[in-house]
Amino acid sequence: MLSGCQIGDLVSIYADVHKKCKKGFQKLFEDEGKLFIGNGIVKMQRYQLFSNNIVQKGIAVEVKETTSGCPSIGDDFLPSGTALLQNLPSIICVACLDPQPGDTVLDMCASPGNKTTHIAELTRNQGTIVAIDKTKNKVKQLKALCEKFGAKVHCFEADSTKIVALSQISDKTVCDGPPFSPEAFDRILLDAPCSVLGKRPQIVNRLSKKEIRSYVPIQRKLFESAVKLLKPNGTLVYSTCTITLAENEAMVAWALKTFENLKLIKPKITMGSPGWAGVLADEDRRLVQRFGSECDVDSVGFFFACFVKKKEEK
Numbered sequence: 001m002l003s004g005c006q007i008g009d010l011v012s013i014y015a016d017v018h019k020k021c022k023k024g025f026q027k028l029f030e031d032e033g034k035l036f037i038g039n040g041i042v043k044m045q046r047y048q049l050f051s052n053n054i055v056q057k058g059i060a061v062e063v064k065e066t067t068s069g070c071p072s073i074g075d076d077f078l079p080s081g082t083a084l085l086q087n088l089p090s091i092i093c094v095a096c097l098d099p100q101p102g103d104t105v106l107d108m109c110a111s112p113g114n115k116t117t118h119i120a121e122l123t124r125n126q127g128t129i130v131a132i133d134k135t136k137n138k139v140k141q142l143k144a145l146c147e148k149f150g151a152k153v154h155c156f157e158a159d160s161t162k163i164v165a166l167s168q169i170s171d172k173t174v175c176d177g178p179p180f181s182p183e184a185f186d187r188i189l190l191d192a193p194c195s196v197l198g199k200r201p202q203i204v205n206r207l208s209k210k211e212i213r214s215y216v217p218i219q220r221k222l223f224e225s226a227v228k229l230l231k232p233n234g235t236l237v238y239s240t241c242t243i244t245l246a247e248n249e250a251m252v253a254w255a256l257k258t259f260e261n262l263k264l265i266k267p268k269i270t271m272g273s274p275g276w277a278g279v280l281a282d283e284d285r286r287l288v289q290r291f292g293s294e295c296d297v298d299s300v301g302f303f304f305a306c307f308v309k310k311k312e313e314k
């Protein structure tokens, strides 16, 4: 922000891709990593942003136009607790989990709880919903969001790769938290930790190839827990907000090969494009749902697949 900028001035907004612009820099910043992203109106002056001992909170520049075309939608857009804005594929993937009143549902990787609250809404708060996340702070966020929306959810801090009991537990219910008896849930959402390459807008990504590849082992372990915890005839939705073949189609191919009792099914809503070629049979590619830049629907990069657990024949 240039010296002399006044509240109400129209200014251009740039991303500093190479992180070279120092806080409080007074001269015009020039760098090849300076990327124009939109225009806005000044709401705070330099001294409010850069003086010592100032708690930097609030809106400094109100965005009016963006190169991405996305509207600026903050917390003030709608009254608190009335609606939660989500990207289209995230909404569709929970709609395809199709939770019903009375169902016992597990959200294995739930924080901050966007999909959990949607699940509660679809069950009309008449299901038994269990939501897990790995760290204390994330569970705090999850509980806060559920509370804000009046979603009746049992939230627990746990590693979802380690939540399956070795055998049936008779003296406790899923509401008491993990470990859970095998085959305890009607529906399971595995919205897996992933390389998040589908996020938009994404001006720059600093993940190394090693980091991008690091998610598959944990996704497989989570999948193993999910299959064990699913009731026969139960529904499992696996989703990621990334675009790699390894975390998406290849994960589905691995699951179908590893768990003979798992069947890929056609989702209730099919707005996504077929999966990428290479690892899945053509009929299976048509069942999985891929979203992203080269797909028909204009949305973030996202992937999901719906499975049903076949009943064992006796």
Ligand SMILES: C[S@@+](CC[C@H](N)C(=O)[O-])C[C@H]1O[C@@H](n2cnc3c(N)ncnc32)[C@H](O)[C@@H]1O
Pocket (backbone or CB within 6 Å): 108, 109, 110, 111, 112, 113, 114, 115, 116, 132, 133, 134, 135, 138, 158, 159, 160, 161, 191, 192, 193, 194
């Ligand atoms: C894609 S985010 C979930 C987003 C969430 N479903 C939503 O819609 O708001 C993945 C989450 O998985 C959590 N996570 C990662 N590893 C986990 C594990 N082993 N057990 C449980 N949660 C885990 C992360 O903390 C993160 O919050």
